[in-house]
Amino acid sequence: MTQRRPETGRALVATGNMAACAVLGTAPPLHVNKLSCLFYRKVCDVHRHGVARRFRSTRVPDQELVGVVGLEVHAQIRSSTKLFSAAEVGFSAPPNSLVSFFDASLPGTLPVLNRRCVEAAVTTALALGCTVNRKSLFDRKHYFYADLPAGYQITQQRRAVAVDGRLVYSLLGGRKRSQVQTKTVRIKQIQLEQDSGKSLHDDQRCQTLIDLNRAGVGLMELVMEPDMSCGEEAAAAVRELQLILQALGTCQGNMSEGQLRVDANVSVHRPGEALGVRTEVKNINSARFLSRAIDYEIQRQIEALERGEAVQNETRMYDSKSGHTIPMRDKEGLQDYRFMPEPNLPPLVVYEDRRSVPEGAGPGAVVLEALRESLPELPSARRGRLVRSYGLLPEHSFTLVNEDGLMEYFEAVVKETRKEPRKVIGWVTNELLGHLKQHNLSVSDCPVPPSALAELLELQEAGHISTSVAKQVLQLMWMDPGKGAQEIVREQDLGLVCDSGDLQSVCQRVLDSNPDQVRALREGNKKVFNRLMGLVQKETKGRADPVLVRRILEDKTS
Amino acid sequence: MMVAAALYTIRRLLGRLRPLPFYVTSRFPNTLDSEQNIDQTVICFKATQVPADLVDKLERLALVDFRTREGLACLERAIRFADQLHVVDTSGVEPMDSVQEHRQLFLRGDVVTEGDCAEKLLQLSSTTEEEYFVAPPGNIPLPTREDRASMLKHS
Numbered sequence: 001m002t003q004r005r006p007e008t009g010r011a012l013v014a015t016g017n018m019a020a021c022a023v024l025g026t027a028p029p030l031h032v033n034k035l036s037c038l039f040y041r042k043v044c045d046v047h048r049h050g051v052a053r054r055f056r057s058t059r060v061p062d063q064e065l066v067g068v069v070g071l072e073v074h075a076q077i078r079s080s081t082k083l084f085s086a087a088e089v090g091f092s093a094p095p096n097s098l099v100s101f102f103d104a105s106l107p108g109t110l111p112v113l114n115r116r117c118v119e120a121a122v123t124t125a126l127a128l129g130c131t132v133n134r135k136s137l138f139d140r141k142h143y144f145y146a147d148l149p150a151g152y153q154i155t156q157q158r159r160a161v162a163v164d165g166r167l168v169y170s171l172l173g174g175r176k177r178s179q180v181q182t183k184t185v186r187i188k189q190i191q192l193e194q195d196s197g198k199s200l201h202d203d204q205r206c207q208t209l210i211d212l213n214r215a216g217v218g219l220m221e222l223v224m225e226p227d228m229s230c231g232e233e234a235a236a237a238v239r240e241l242q243l244i245l246q247a248l249g250t251c252q253g254n255m256s257e258g259q260l261r262v263d264a265n266v267s268v269h270r271p272g273e274a275l276g277v278r279t280e281v282k283n284i285n286s287a288r289f290l291s292r293a294i295d296y297e298i299q300r301q302i303e304a305l306e307r308g309e310a311v312q313n314e315t316r317m318y319d320s321k322s323g324h325t326i327p328m329r330d331k332e333g334l335q336d337y338r339f340m341p342e343p344n345l346p347p348l349v350v351y352e353d354r355r356s357v358p359e360g361a362g363p364g365a366v367v368l369e370a371l372r373e374s375l376p377e378l379p380s381a382r383r384g385r386l387v388r389s390y391g392l393l394p395e396h397s398f399t400l401v402n403e404d405g406l407m408e409y410f411e412a413v414v415k416e417t418r419k420e421p422r423k424v425i426g427w428v429t430n431e432l433l434g435h436l437k438q439h440n441l442s443v444s445d446c447p448v449p450p451s452a453l454a455e456l457l458e459l460q461e462a463g464h465i466s467t468s469v470a471k472q473v474l475q476l477m478w479m480d481p482g483k484g485a486q487e488i489v490r491e492q493d494l495g496l497v498c499d500s501g502d503l504q505s506v507c508q509r510v511l512d513s514n515p516d517q518v519r520a521l522r523e524g525n526k527k528v529f530n531r532l533m534g535l536v537q538k539e540t541k542g543r544a545d546p547v548l549v550r551r552i553l554e555d556k557t558s
Numbered sequence: 559m560m561v562a563a564a565l566y567t568i569r570r571l572l573g574r575l576r577p578l579p580f581y582v583t584s585r586f587p588n589t590l591d592s593e594q595n596i597d598q599t600v601i602c603f604k605a606t607q608v609p610a611d612l613v614d615k616l617e618r619l620a621l622v623d624f625r626t627r628e629g630l631a632c633l634e635r636a637i638r639f640a641d642q643l644h645v646v647d648t649s650g651v652e653p654m655d656s657v658q659e660h661r662q663l664f665l666r667g668d669v670v671t672e673g674d675c676a677e678k679l680l681q682l683s684s685t686t687e688e689e690y691f692v693a694p695p696g697n698i699p700l701p702t703r704e705d706r707a708s709m710l711k712h713s
Contacts, residue, residue: 080668087673095689096679100672104679116668137655146693201695209690212679341655346663364665 063270065305067298068278069234070226070265071185073241074219075251076195076258077120083194083218084111084154091257095211103216105149110344115364117192117218120250121161122350123371124220125190127248127378130165132368135349138192138342146210147197155193155221157339161348162190167224168380169240171232172395180394185237186225193219214258220251226265226275230298231291238262238287243379243401255286262290266297268305276301277311281325283318293318297325382407390414390421399429405443406433412450419461427457431471435478447481448474456485468542469494497543500552503536506544507552510535521557529553608633 079089087100102109125132139157165187173181197215199208222241228234242260245251253260267278281297284290296318301311316325351357353369377385383397386407392400400407410428414421432453436446456477460470469489476488489495497503510532511518521528536549613630676689685692 081666081670081672086666086669086671088670094676096676096691097689098673099676099679101675101679102672104682106682112666113663114668115665118665146691199693200690203695206695207687208693208695209687210693211690343656346656346658346661348663361662364667366665 065268065270065302067229068226068267068269068275069228069294071224071234072263073222074261075222075245077117077218077220078250078252079114079116079120079218081114082216083114083117083192085216089217093213096213098213103212111154113345114218115366118348118366119371121190121192121220122366122368123248123375124245124250125162125165126372127244127375128165128167128187130162130187130190132162132350133159135347136161137347138345139339140342142338146208147199147215149212149215153194154342156191160189160191163188167237167241169237171236172398178393178395183233185227188223188225191221193221195219231294234264234294235287235291238290240379247376247378264290264294266294268298268301277313279311279313280315281318282315289318289320292323293325296323300325392422392425396425396429403433403443409443409450413454416451416454417457417461419457424457427453431474448477452477452484459485459489463496465489465494465496466542466546494543496545497540500548503544503548503552506539507536507549507556510539511556518557
């Protein structure tokens with residue numbers, strides 16, 4: 001029997017409140033799944049060492065205190081209907097419109113398990129290398145809360161659908177953030193359970209409004225072992241999980257809509273010693289906040305121990321405004337969930353292959369073999385393929401995979417141009433992505449289609465326009481979608497100036513007006529040469545053929 | 559259902575028994591009145607007297623009222639009834655959770671056929687606001703035994 005820690009179950013209640021806040025109007029950031037590699041930027045070791053140094057000066061421990069982080073992730077299953085009822089799953093629908101009699105816990109209603117939810121959980125389990133239990137069991141976990149109308153949640157306590165998996169994630173480390181560090185976090189189990197409804201607290205009128213639209217939506221709870229040591233690692237692990245779930249299509253993974261909810265268990269200890277007392281941090285609704293909340297909590301615990309205080313086993317809430325974690329109002333000490341077997345559901349059985357499905361199980365049986373075969377390419381495999389087949393740097397492969405649709409965009413451009421993929425990548429990850437970020441657009445909203453970018457890059461590759469002009473043209477294409485690169489170049493007369501006579505006179509003009517620089521060059525200061533090149537390009541608005549300009553300038557200054 | 563759940567808790571709290579198969583306890587309330595069904599001679603446990611603070615804890619957990627002497631007696635009879643199970647020799651028998659254990663669990667296709675009945679559901683609630691159910695703010699813990707008694711007296 002898996003003994004679940006009593007606090008973990010509060011997740012449902014707390015997230016219910018949190019999501020309610022979101023409904024109340026604290027504007028959620030729109031493109032949360034586009035955080036890209038924000039969290040690769042910070043080096044967690046710096047933070048830890050800083051703390052450790054201070055610690056050493058007060059007492060003299062042999063080893064510094066380090067953080068230990070475990071996560072519990074609730075992922076809303078992407079399905080049309082709820083886990084046990086045929087009511088629709090939807091975000092921001094009119095209150096209580098997506099509620100069946102079962103979801104409202106009317107007497108006489110019974111749970112009917114949604115096959116899609118089982119398949120989603122099993123698919124996720126397979127992608128994370130879990131052992132899928134051939135037989136898993138449902139249990140009731142009781143708590144008394146208004147957005148849980150039955151007074152219990154159907155979950156899997158004794159035997160979850162899958163156990164013992166691993167999530168492999170990567171961090172970019174090293175001085176230039178270009179070294180890929182691969183880490184692993186063990187996944188203890190994946191269980192199916194019901195989501196709760198949402199509560200809207202009306203403090204003025206001292207009442208709570210209940211919306212049961214979310215009540216009964218299928219969740220996969222992923223319990224991770226405490227294998228991480230800082231916020232950056234946790235955020236990278238969650239980001240990787242998010243990408244995997246999105247690739248599988250088992251969860252949309254939008255944290256701001258509560259489709260992916262993370263609770264962090266944080267403690268500190270000296271390596272090799274027993275784990276310290278842990279706290280649970282809740283109310284984290286973005287990957288960036290997750291990282292900050294955990295780092296704050298680790299530091300807070302280290303400082304508490306430094307002062308000779310003890311860390312309390314408690315549930316804390318992350319306040320994104322202050323960046324602090326604060327203890328949640330002490331809930332009643334009595335936390336007996338009165339787990340008991342769910343009497344209305346026989347065990348859930350999944351089969352290894354078609355042949356092992358007994359007669360009478362019907363066509364609806366869940367078969368591992370079939371799900372394994374239909375697993376899509378996972379993010380790690382995608383990155384590997386990008387590096388192998390296009391010769392990209394690992395950090396570029398991260399950027400492409402992190403941004404929804406960017407990899408497909410890049411591949412489409414590569415297909416239509418003779419330009420080397422390694423040269424295309426800069427255009428996609430710097431220029432294009434820069435424009436997208438600046439306008440807060442997703443790749444699917446990009447006004448410049450891959451074929452148009454390919455056309456532009458072709459012009460540059462063929463030597464018809466210079467790099468700086470190409471950048472200008474991209475800008476113009478962005479503002480005037482529908483116009484081709486060639487058309488813009490022709491209209492604006494941006495083509496490369498290759499006429500030797502024209503360039504000769506421009507170069508002469510530049511040299512004449514900068515006698516000091518010419519003297520410096522003749523005295524052996526080679527750096528000046530590039531400055532003169534730049535001045536010529538400025539004169540020609542970046543249209544001069546650099547090879548020709550170089551030759552002319554060399555002739556004239558030697 | 560509440561009594562059954564409470565009974566399940568008692569067993570765990572008393573720490574004397576392993577968890578009971580649920581279907582057994584769920585049948586219990588129906589047979590409660592026929593005291594003659596209980597074979598007193600085979601019951602080897604005598605600790606069916608439930609201390610007051612345990613009753614209090616159970617009430618708080620299960621929100622079931624055992625206040626009266628009859629209530630307490632009923633609870634004790636329930637425990638005695640269940641204790642009969644100890645007489646059965648179950649060595650080598652794998653415990654069951656449900657009599658449906660070997661039945662196929664039906665899996666439903668992912669097609670919307672329910673919902674869109676907010677009006678009907680909200681009619682059942684005494685207090686609503688717009689399309690919401692209305693509940694008191696937060697969880698109000700059950701008052702302690704003394705307060706509860708006086709509260710109930712006045713109600």
